[in-house]
Amino acid sequence: MTGTVGDFLVERLYQWGVRRIFGYPGDGINGVFGALSRANGKIEFIQARHEEMAAFMASAHAKFTGELGVCIATSGPGASHLLTGLYDARMDHQPVLAIVGQQARAALGGHYQQELDLLSMFKDVAGAFVQQASTPEQVRHLLDRAVRTAVGERRVTAIILPNDLQDLPYSEPPRAHGTVHSGIGYSKPKVVPFDEDLQRAADVLNAGRKVAILVGAGALQATEQVIAVAEKLGAGVAKALLGKAVLPDDLPWVTGSIGLLGTEPSYQLMSECDTLLMIGSGFPYSEFLPKEGQARGVQIDLQPDMLSLRYPMEVNLVGDAAQTLHALLPLLEHKADRRWRDKVEGWRARWDKTLAKRALVKAEPINPQRVVHELSPRLPEHAIISSDSGSCANWFARDLQIRQGMQCSLSGGLASMGAAVPYAIAAKFAHPQRAVVALVGDGAMQMSNLAELITVAKYWQQWDNPQWICAVFNNEDLNQVTWEQRVMEGDPKFEASQSIPDVPYHLFAISIGLQGIYVEREEDIAGAWERALAADRPVLIEFKTDPNVPPLPPHIKLEQAKKFASTLLQGDPDQAGVIVQTAKQVLSSVLPGKK
Numbered sequence: 001m002t003g004t005v006g007d008f009l010v011e012r013l014y015q016w017g018v019r020r021i022f023g024y025p026g027d028g029i030n031g032v033f034g035a036l037s038r039a040n041g042k043i044e045f046i047q048a049r050h051e052e053m054a055a056f057m058a059s060a061h062a063k064f065t066g067e068l069g070v071c072i073a074t075s076g077p078g079a080s081h082l083l084t085g086l087y088d089a090r091m092d093h094q095p096v097l098a099i100v101g102q103q104a105r106a107a108l109g110g111h112y113q114q115e116l117d118l119l120s121m122f123k124d125v126a127g128a129f130v131q132q133a134s135t136p137e138q139v140r141h142l143l144d145r146a147v148r149t150a151v152g153e154r155r156v157t158a159i160i161l162p163n164d165l166q167d168l169p170y171s172e173p174p175r176a177h178g179t180v181h182s183g184i185g186y187s188k189p190k191v192v193p194f195d196e197d198l199q200r201a202a203d204v205l206n207a208g209r210k211v212a213i214l215v216g217a218g219a220l221q222a223t224e225q226v227i228a229v230a231e232k233l234g235a236g237v238a239k240a241l242l243g244k245a246v247l248p249d250d251l252p253w254v255t256g257s258i259g260l261l262g263t264e265p266s267y268q269l270m271s272e273c274d275t276l277l278m279i280g281s282g283f284p285y286s287e288f289l290p291k292e293g294q295a296r297g298v299q300i301d302l303q304p305d306m307l308s309l310r311y312p313m314e315v316n317l318v319g320d321a322a323q324t325l326h327a328l329l330p331l332l333e334h335k336a337d338r339r340w341r342d343k344v345e346g347w348r349a350r351w352d353k354t355l356a357k358r359a360l361v362k363a364e365p366i367n368p369q370r371v372v373h374e375l376s377p378r379l380p381e382h383a384i385i386s387s388d389s390g391s392c393a394n395w396f397a398r399d400l401q402i403r404q405g406m407q408c409s410l411s412g413g414l415a416s417m418g419a420a421v422p423y424a425i426a427a428k429f430a431h432p433q434r435a436v437v438a439l440v441g442d443g444a445m446q447m448s449n450l451a452e453l454i455t456v457a458k459y460w461q462q463w464d465n466p467q468w469i470c471a472v473f474n475n476e477d478l479n480q481v482t483w484e485q486r487v488m489e490g491d492p493k494f495e496a497s498q499s500i501p502d503v504p505y506h507l508f509a510i511s512i513g514l515q516g517i518y519v520e521r522e523e524d525i526a527g528a529w530e531r532a533l534a535a536d537r538p539v540l541i542e543f544k545t546d547p548n549v550p551p552l553p554p555h556i557k558l559e560q561a562k563k564f565a566s567t568l569l570q571g572d573p574d575q576a577g578v579i580v581q582t583a584k585q586v587l588s589s590v591l592p593g594k595k
Helices: 005-015 027-038 051-065 077-081 083-091 118-122 136-153 195-207 223-233 264-272 321-331 339-360 368-378 391-399 420-430 442-462 479-489 505-511 522-533 558-570 575-588
Strands: 020-023 044-047 069-073 096-102 129-132 156-162 211-215 236-239 254-257 275-279 296-301 315-318 384-387 407-409 436-441 468-474 515-519 539-544
Touching: 005 027, 005 136, 020 051, 020 420, 027 069, 027 096, 027 156, 044 420, 044 442, 051 069, 051 077, 051 083, 051 096, 051 407, 051 420, 051 442, 069 077, 069 083, 077 096, 077 118, 083 096, 083 156, 096 118, 096 136, 118 129, 118 156, 129 136, 136 156, 195 275, 195 296, 195 315, 195 321, 211 223, 211 264, 223 236, 223 275, 223 321, 236 264, 236 339, 254 264, 254 339, 254 391, 264 339, 296 321, 339 368, 339 391, 368 391, 368 468, 368 522, 384 391, 384 420, 391 436, 391 479, 420 436, 420 442, 420 468, 436 442, 442 468, 442 505, 468 505, 505 515, 505 539, 515 522, 522 539
Parallel strands: 020 044, 020 069, 069 096, 096 156, 129 156, 211 236, 211 275, 236 254, 275 296, 296 315, 384 407, 384 436, 436 468, 468 539, 515 539
Antiparallel strands: none
């Protein structure tokens, strides 16, 4: 082809199947932006308000499509701003390519303006492959290898392009010693363990009388196979947060989320099982898994370094979840004794009642659990839901009931604030016909997500379906950390660090052409969701929620209770509300009809 290095890069990305890039411009990457402009829309460019948000969007694009996510930024601060979003992709094993500019080659090493050592800076987050181009002939194999590594290893990769190189005429590598001649294309392999290893796994699972299954993001494409295996084994299934959409919550033996944000039946499932099957999950908190030696274990994961990491497994299988379960299924014996399954279903049924009671407990002014409780039955089919980190993630984890065909995600391994709105934006670009809902705390809105509403205002009229909703939990508190201070540290709320300004988020939405709804009465919650879902444009709903509703863990340990008591003895600034709401939440699970 003829044209510049930038032109070649854009065309090669197109050949690799890239149709959308998220980013922000700058003079260090102008040569590539000029090429994007000359490509006449072959690749859509989405302008975020900040490079970090663009990287979150690339990560979310990979999560919600299974495709390569691509983000782009200028040199210096543009490149450094990408890092948090790229770490989100790295921690959650998502294929993302970052393309960043650099200062002119002749200036490098001269303490030039916006000259950072980008190779060193990206070496950790993009350690699978990060290279800086120095000649036009080099760009072909750098891009090919970066894309293939990202999609093949589900890793973050990065290419650094000096700004003077981008505008040079592109030339193919000559047929000469010391050159590389790469090509495009990648086919996903079939990854299944050997028959004898599958049989070893089957022997362990067949011997178990009380089988528990834990699924994560690696099982998202294995819903049918997980259901078949669970039915055959009479197992209960818990879900790590990134695996929340693996199974619909209307299955009575699905116990829901696990961990601090998890459910009581998931805690009971792990506490009483004698066999554990973990599928595609890197769930980090071993204290919520069976005690070491309690259960025999089998694990399936594509990544060998994630095997037998959280619990000492007896059989470790490297394989694709769906393919491996399909091969394992014929080797499993149907368990006729369903007493364990009946017990799991009983736990789940009692938990559903507890959860509903907790959501309907009166608060001042709104119980945040009720916000999500009222959303669940009103979600359209195939909706996509994102959540931010913070106390809203508790309600996402416990109160949001996923149905077949829905998708949902959040920043998992990194647990970064600020991901929900860019995730929801990327989801809408990937699936413009589907309804998208972001659940966001007021801390994350103030940190970065408020600005990204401008991105929604810029693009929403391109979407086939205007259903895009941002639900803000406005409690004027960095609430998750406040509760962590109380329960984990035994300290009262530190108002200097925890209290944040009261901002009229719904009015900001209205000011930029979106719809804004303000809700401060619990009886108005359901109607607000219905209005938002029927709106002719994206909506921000601001719920004025009570920060003193505790995100109760599935099991309260003695040490946590002691530290909470210590907090109250020292005197918490919100002590009266904390005591009242904690009592209500605890009593709701033991006193019928208590509100």
